[in-house]
Amino acid sequence: QITIDKIAAGEVIERPASIVKELAENAMDAGASAVAVEIQEGGISFIRVTDNGSGISREDVPNAFLRHSTSKIRSVEDLSHISSLGFRGEALSSIAAVTKVELVTKTKDEPFGTRYVIEGGKEQSLEDTGAPDGTTFLIRQLFYNVPARRKFLKTPMTEAGHIQDLLMRLALSHPEVSFQFVNNGQEKLRTSGNGKLKDVIYSIYGREAASNLIDMDYEKEGVRIAGYLGRPSVSRGNRNFENFFVNGRYVKSAMISKAVEDAYKDFMMQHKFPFLVLHFYINGEDIDVNVHPTKMELRFQKQQQVYNLVYEGVHRTLLEPEL
Numbered sequence: 001q002i003t004i005d006k007i008a009a010g011e012v013i014e015r016p017a018s019i020v021k022e023l024a025e026n027a028m029d030a031g032a033s034a035v036a037v038e039i040q041e042g043g044i045s046f047i048r049v050t051d052n053g054s055g056i057s058r059e060d061v062p063n064a065f066l067r068h069s070t071s072k073i074r075s076v077e078d079l080s081h082i083s084s085l086g087f088r089g090e091a092l093s094s095i096a097a098v099t100k101v102e103l104v105t106k107t108k109d110e111p112f113g114t115r116y117v118i119e120g121g122k123e124q125s126l127e128d129t130g131a132p133d134g135t136t137f138l139i140r141q142l143f144y145n146v147p148a149r150r151k152f153l154k155t156p157m158t159e160a161g162h163i164q165d166l167l168m169r170l171a172l173s174h175p176e177v178s179f180q181f182v183n184n185g186q187e188k189l190r191t192s193g194n195g196k197l198k199d200v201i202y203s204i205y206g207r208e209a210a211s212n213l214i215d216m217d218y219e220k221e222g223v224r225i226a227g228y229l230g231r232p233s234v235s236r237g238n239r240n241f242e243n244f245f246v247n248g249r250y251v252k253s254a255m256i257s258k259a260v261e262d263a264y265k266d267f268m269m270q271h272k273f274p275f276l277v278l279h280f281y282i283n284g285e286d287i288d289v290n291v292h293p294t295k296m297e298l299r300f301q302k303q304q305q306v307y308n309l310v311y312e313g314v315h316r317t318l319l320e321p322e323l
């Protein structure tokens with residue numbers, strides 16, 4: 001079982017950011033309104049994820065680390081969960097297989113919390129502890145027992161950058177959740193969780209970006225595009241500032257990028273790249289969407305239809321920004 005878990009772990013856990021992604025998504029699934037992430041050494045030696053969600057009851061704690069154990073019933077058609085498809089109930093077992101995990105958790109119905117330690121898939125201890133409602137995961141020494149995989153990790157700075165990018169995207173897709181990110185004792189990100197996307201943009205990108213936004217809300221053929229377009233006068237040197245979410249999930253799409261950039265061409269002096277935070281809400285039945293489970297690459301069945309729709313929506317919004 002432990003060997004199988006180590007192999008399975010390779011599919012889910014590539015780098016520290018994969019761990020943070022799984023733990024932060026679990027926190028949000030547990031109804032947390034605040035998620036705090038702290039790392040050292042790019043997350044390779046230390047990751048702590050704390051949430052104020054439901055907690056895990058004592059009897060469920062060991063089970064949560066078994067392969068294919070999930071308390072969540074998900075429908076395969078539910079696009080918003082598609083990135084977890086195939087990995088259902090595998091995150092905790094995979095993380096525990098290749099790290100040293102300490103978990104402190106408490107539900108609001110229990111008088112005491114639970115502290116659980118599991119290392120390399122082997123349970124070490126399970127005991128009472130005082131704890132606030134919610135869950136804290138401490139993850140130490142990624143791949144300590146899989147040296148071959150440790151070699152593929154990048155520098156702590158690069159790994160920390162991946163984690164920060166991930167948390168920025170989670171914050172942009174969940175303005176109602178407060179996120180905090182601390183790297184080596186330094187706070188790198190903090191959002192309020194007040195539900196306003198514009199405030200998240202302010203927290204992440206600063207005043208300049210947040211005060212040069214055009215509201216977009218466009219709907220056609222079963223596709224709604226809502227969010228913010230950066231003013232064409234405040235352009236960027238690369239595509240990194242184009243943030244797309246489909247049904248709440250961060251995605252990359254060369255086609256959407258192209259459509260938006262083409263729409264901006266009439267409004268930009270030089271060919272540069274826009275700042276964008278756009279949420280697409282797509283009814284899966286109207287337009288066939290494919291997202292690779294880990295790569296976040298998006299493909300549409302009707303490419304041209306989606307291109308036209310995005311181009312038109314963005315172009316119109318730039319022509320007549322409602323103030």
Ligand code: ADP
Pocket residue numbers: 022023026027030051053054055056064065069070071072084087088089090091092093135
């Ligand atoms: P999945 O999320 O697909 O169910 P995981 O391996 O990520 O599988 O988690 C296993 C189970 O552990 C979850 O179904 C959930 O019941 C529980 N769990 C994990 N993290 C948390 C958390 N932060 N708060 C509450 N429950 C959690």
Ligand code: MG
Pocket residue numbers: 022025026089091
């Ligand atoms: Mg999960």
